[in-house]
Amino acid sequence: MxxxxxxxxxxxxxxxxxxxxxxxxxxxxxxxxxxxxxxxxxxxxxxxxxxxxxxxxxxxxxxxxxxxxxxxxxxxxxxxxxxxxxxxxxxxxxxxxxxxxxxxxxxxxxxxxxxxxxxxxxxxxxxQSQCVIIPGAAEQPPLLLHQITYTEYQSRNVEVHLLGGKTRLISMRQADFAALLLAYPYFCDCMRGVLVNLEQVESLTASHFLLSDGTSVPVSRLKYKEVREKYLSFAYARMRGGFTNGTL
Structure with missing residues (x-):
């Protein structure tokens, strides 16, 4: 801010x-x-x-x-x-x-x-200024939550994709990182090692989320029902103006 x-x-x-x-x-x-x-x-x-x-x-x-x-x-x-x-x-x-x-x-x-x-x-x-501080990385800037589009875990690091096509690599266990983001209702665990920011989702198909920047983010077949319910709940709450201050 x-x-x-x-x-x-x-x-x-x-x-x-x-x-x-x-x-x-x-x-x-x-x-x-x-x-x-x-x-x-x-x-x-x-x-x-x-x-x-x-x-x-x-x-x-x-x-x-x-x-x-x-x-x-x-x-x-x-x-x-x-x-x-x-x-x-x-x-x-x-x-x-x-x-x-x-x-x-x-x-x-x-x-x-x-x-x-x-x-x-x-x-x-x-x-819009809401953020998380990454443990053990006090020297790095806070991670602004609403700038995140999606994240993926690979090679023992979390790659955070941000608005504007930027990325940030965070050395952290996926479970610990997911716990930080999933405390907020606009983040969804859609596949093993992948989190998506529902604010950036344009549509949901049977196999993936389509983001506003054109990116396709896969959705697990096993998690599809749960993911779809969360997405529809989020979309409905936002349409009704009930999504403020990080809560539904």
Whole structure:
């Protein structure tokens, strides 16, 4: 998740950064890169581009352009970025609705206040950042679950196929790796050594899944009934809008 903190008080920025790192660790959400800290609205706008950040924390009272003015300029370019105001007074709480702010935090705020603010951000945004940390591979980046199309076990390694045709090789037992992914209902064990992300499935035939990128993933004849039931259940729940936050 890409986060920017805009505040001209370094002590406040650092306190917020620590809260965010704690929250991200507890939620299993990577902050990639680390939160960007800027001391003015001008500094943010100088290099701002649509989709550059998922969430921006804006102090309202700053030297130069105010946080509210910054928010208005952001909304001229980006309507999806989540805005959370941080300030010492509730004076501008009503104005925050004008720019579609997700939350309004009055300083000093607690960690619990921050978690409430983050929960107001779209569930889809948080869900898309969901990941797993591979045991024994702390130096490697977390594995973003929704980037996975399917995985296959071969030569004592798991080859993870990702969106865009990229792959990642993970040295891990298939049983241990499968246990990590099958905790999420959108992953399906369709054949020995093969897992598929049902989000990427276009259709199911009698012998394979056809993915949205054209890839064919085999389905075990012995597992077919179970796999079909899981796929239909997933497809029905998603059609009804009942698939959020990793649960059916």
């Amino acid at each position: 890409r986060i920017a903190i805009v505040d001209d008080l370094s002590t406040d920025s650092e306190a917020l950064r620590k809260f965010l790192c704690r929250w991200a660790s507890e939620q299993g959400i990577p902050l990639v890169p680390s939160p960007v800290i800027l001391e003015s609205g001008e500094a943010l706008l100088a290099h701002f581009a649509p989709n550059a950040f998922d969430i921006i924390f804006l102090d309202i009272y700053m030297a130069g352009i105010t946080g509210m003015e910054v928010a208005r300029k952001i909304r001229e370019q980006d309507t999806h970025c989540q805005l959370i105001f941080t300030t010492t007074t509730g004076e501008f709480a009503v104005d925050s609705y004008e720019v579609g702010a997700a939350y309004y935090l009055v300083k000093p705020f607690s960690y619990e206040n921050l978690t409430q603010a983050l929960s107001r951000c779209s569930a889809e945004l948080l869900e």
